[in-house]
Amino acid sequence: MTQALKKTPCYHLHLEADAKMVPFAGYDMPVQYALGVKKEHLHTRAAAGLFDVSHMGQLRLHGTGAAKFLESLVPVDIIDLPQGKQRYALFTNEQGGLQDDLMVSNLGDHLFVVVNAACKTQDIAHLRAHLPEDVTLEVLEDRALLALQGPLAASVMARHVPESSAMVFMDSQVLNFAGVKCIFGRAGYTGEDGFEISIPAEHAERLTRLLLAEAEVEWVGLGARDSLRLESGLCLYGHDIDTTTTPVEASLLWAISKNRRTDGLRAGGFPGAELILDQIATKDVSRKRVGMKGLSRAPVREGAELFNAEGEKIGIVTSGTAGPSCGFPVAMGYVATHYARLDTEIFAEVRGKMLPMQIAKMPFVEQRYFRG
Template sequence: MIMELNMFQDLFKTPLHALHIEMGGKMIPFANHEMPVQYALGVRKEHIHCRKHAGLFDVSHMGQLRLHGVNAAKSLETLVPVDIIDLPIGKQRYALFTNKQGGVMDDFMVTNLGDHLFLVVNAAFKEQDIAHLRANLLGEVELEVIEDHALLALQGPEAAKVLASMNPAVAGMFFMDAAMLDLIGIECLVSRSGYTGEDGYEISVPADRANELARALLANVAVEWIGLAARNSLRLECGLCRYGHDIDTSTTPVEASLIWALSKVRCADGERSGGFPGAKIILEQVTTKNVSRKRVGLVGFRGTIARDGAILFNADDKEVGVVTSGTFGPTIGYPIAMGYISTPLATRGTIVFAEVRNKKLAMTVEKIPLVSQRYHRG
């Protein structure tokens, strides 16, 4: 009991902490917070429920920020290889902070709400990102750290139907749309996005009303609480990176197969090309496609899971890469992973071998995502 108390000492709690305990959530330390890793339903059933119906996630540990000022978009654009200036009002975009070596410092979501930009950054790197922004924002741009809001994610094929029962306007939103909407009398920022590969929404809600909204969503028979473990397997099946595992300061966006996240206006010839940290390295890789390794999906043949850090070998027992994320894929029914391997081997069907407990586990290189993403693009 003393060890358990020490484990949670000095950890932050989300506004929904008491509800997780009430609902039987198994709590663990995660990104400086006490978070539910699973519930009584169990990880596999939670995963499948989200794929078939609707899962509710507490992601209040993430950092929520606002950038105010007429130069907010121009200033943020100097830190990312992404088009922020022309991001339409009511639209959200995936973005990357890069460093001088072309590595990824963090990934985040940015939304244009007209009078300000709204950012959601990773929990474990929230303080780093805040410091980075404060040190590098140009002009009269004000950074506001939002402390009084929780963040919920409702994901799955029935998410739209569930949320539309609270406000029909959500049904007319498309992937990466965002709007201020009333949900059961609570003003919330709702975006049609998420981290599972499924259609769904993320909802920024005042902390003092988060419990009320969560209970109202859970009252729908289609909705179940989903913990961190199933969130991880869901995002891994759909090829979504986890910062600190699949991308970090040593990986460039091109190595990470994230060229799609680099805006053309920032990479093609023109006055807004480059101008972000590591631009020379990244743009050269975009042009030449010349990288020594690439991020790929991996599927195992047996029940053993290759976890992050497992070394990958070719048929000649030569080291060719490393696993960065690994778990069991309930949708696929096999162990799955993501990792980096030598570019010549980064083709679908290549057999590599992950070293797990001094044994070589055969895995097949597969195209990412391993399970098709089902975003509502209209």
């Protein structure tokens, strides 16, 4: 027997909006609405898209040793993360591979952590397996998570939460939204300005309706969320990064804090550190994650194999889309390091045809985070 799919606190709102629902990470989730994936994508780039991401894992780490503990599992500076700020982090394994990527916020009296939906069970087990006596893990099962994204997201949010206007990219604060204390992070997964909002489940439907009542706001499903993040050069765990890829292979060196990779008291100390730090020092990796621009009109999807001009296999595509905002197909994937230079022409095999592609800089569209 198959296990019943879980429902987010906004489930009935999706049905009300005639969403097409699909199974995703154990949840019944909206993949698209009446607008369709392309129009939802373009609406987010032009106005404000509202995403239900309540399937993600929301956790709290309490205790004076919480930052030191979490820092022992990630190659990121958590101890010096300022109160009211958040940071992108990576769970690494002993082989240097990536177990998940996550967001960590310092809310003063605790750390607020958001992990990927498909990985949250293993992430919770991973944290519990290493938990010291002075740290408590709280798994939040009673909260929704919404993302309001797009160039008009900030003006919409300011009508309901004026204090949100003072926030800049990667700020994280507890603010009052229509009488409810919610956790606001000025960040997102689209490359656009916006907010991720953690809401107590019993208030989720009412607050969501307030946002949907705004003229600029439209529901956006998982389909457009995927094409938006790919245009913005952002990895999807389980596709572009996984336990077999290291941060160096994945071109995520920027996500390893400087004080965790240079000589000093806090360098290393995370799973797989020896291998990862050696790769950073030597730059000796056999493959690299790259962006690719399609030189033909046909999109190249995940799983397409990549070849050089001589017909030798050199890599694979891990994500691909038609590029609704770009006007040309875009993809990311892994190629042998020798072929990772910008403007190198390679070929993707699609239905027996060799389609030309060019190694291109990511993001494919300008990221418009609000930095003040």
